[in-house]
Amino acid sequence: MKVLLVEDDLLLADGVQVALSRKGYAVDHVTRGKDALSLVSSEDSCPDLIILDLGLPDMDGLDLLPKIHQKSAADNFVPVLILSARDALPDKVAGLDSGGDDYLTKPFEVAELLARLRVLERRAGNRTQTSQSATIALGPVSLNTSNHRMRLNSGEEIELPRREFSILRILMENPGRIYSREQLNSKLYNWENDVASNAVDVHLHNLRKKTGADFIRTIRGVGWLVEKHP
Structure with a gap:
């Protein structure tokens, strides 16, 4: 199962990569929205799940979300877990309304991140x-x-x-x-x-x-x- 981590906090990204790799995920990491779009639009490199930070250096994650869904193939649903320090209710509503499938605020426990990823896997799979x-x-x-x-x-x-x-x-x-x-x-x-x-x-x-x-x-x-x- 391949996960694309879109996160510009390198220390946090490194910790998430290590934790997910230990659980069997293959994790690719990018820091910019345009790089995420490039991967999503490629059939060979398109991830199975995306973990998305909203505060990216080149674009806001809320603007990136609809572009991700436009770029991915119609028959290749890629669920997105938003991972953000924006913890106000209007921010969460905006993230989910923009195309996020779940919303987890920072700081967070790795166990909860893994549990939420499992839920998204179950939604995405044909099972x-x-x-x-x-x-x-x-x-x-x-x-x-x-x-x-x-x-x-x-x-x-x-x-x-x-x-x-x-x-x-x-x-x-x-x-x-x-x-x-x-x-x-x-x-x-x-x-x-x-x-x-x-x-x-x-x-x-x-x-x-x-x-x-x-x-x-x-x-x-x-x-x-x-x-x-x-």
């Missing part, structure tokens, strides 16, 4: 929700997004490593869509990672052994997909 967990079910495979466990029709339950879980989640949330190696790399790693050229191939090889070779299809020379199931 079945229960009071206990969020589950994506396709054919013989069910993926629990709360505990990173995969369950097969045979009843076998497997806890997946972080990268394998992320790949399987991406494919299962978008059945029928082909993802290239570059697209999966962009979802799994941030700009600063030194990524081996065959890293995604290795993760997919391991996943296919666990899910069954036919569940994840290889489209030779193009990428991978999970078929839609009735």
Whole structure:
């Protein structure tokens, strides 16, 4: 799961990046609104979630929000969590009315930030929700997004490593869509990672052994997909 952090306070941004990375998120950080728009408008680098500060050096976050929604593809909903020191009620209302999906004021606890991100993930994903967990079910495979466990029709339950879980989640949330190696790399790693050229191939090889070779299809020379199931 890739998060774009738009925040010009470098000390705060560093702390958020560390906290999210420890929880399995790939985090890209920019300090300017125009850089955020550039990433959102690119299919390969578009994030899954955005954490947005309102007081940016080149534009106000309230002006940036509608531009983010205009730039992102119509079928690629990107939820935005506003993270701001503006704590007055009119500021919160303005942020939500401008297109924010949630609003968290500074200072904040990391635990609350993570909880709010999980809520936004559940809203954005194409999944079945229960009071206990969020589950994506396709054919013989069910993926629990709360505990990173995969369950097969045979009843076998497997806890997946972080990268394998992320790949399987991406494919299962978008059945029928082909993802290239570059697209999966962009979802799994941030700009600063030194990524081996065959890293995604290795993760997919391991996943296919666990899910069954036919569940994840290889489209030779193009990428991978999970078929839609009735």
